[in-house]
Amino acid sequence: MNTPKNKLSPEQQEELLNVLETRFEKNMHRHKGIEWNKVLAKLQGNPDKLGSLDEMERTEGEPDVVAYDTKTDEYIFFDCSPESPKGRRSICYDHEALEKRKEHKPADSALNMAEEMGIRILNEEQYKELQQLGKFDSKTSSWIETPSDIRKLGGALFSDFRYNTVFVYHNGAESYYAARGFRGSLRV
Secondary structure (H helix, E strand, O other): OOOOOOOOOHHHHHHHHHHHHHHHHHOHHHOOOOOHHHHHHHHHOOHHHHHHHHHHHHOOOOEEEEEEEOOOOEEEEEEOOOOOOHHHOOOEOOHHHHHHOOOOOOOOEHHHHHHHHOOEEOOHHHHHHHHOOOOOOOOOEEEEOOOHHHHHOOEEEEEEEEOOEEEEEEEEOOOOOOOEEEOEEEEO
């Protein structure tokens, strides 16, 4: 996984940390039992991860802490914007799908963007975990990690939340829509 190319100045780091702390405090239901000062210490010890979080924020993903992995001693951030992040919509699934488009190519693909941002696209299980923390994608949809056997046949998966239910659907990997983006995760 790449590290984003943008290096944040001390002022930009402080600004981002303030945004993350404010969001953390406003949404305590997402991270019960997790203390901000411990998250902050971990972030300050991993400045390269701040670049990824900044990219998540810049593309309107509204990253927030959703879990702590005791085995790896890592905090897990997911994009928690109410709808699929605006700065990551109208994209196909992966580079192969992007290359297959002959006309009306989208600007990028979900997997390319995630790689460049230094994050991972949510898988089906993570997407369902996110939906336990609120109601997300009630008007949009998000590409999710697609098993290789489905991808080899030309398909890709996406999810949304409708009728009080999380739905997982399929589409051609080269398709793209104004209301479909992707959500990412980052371990720090």
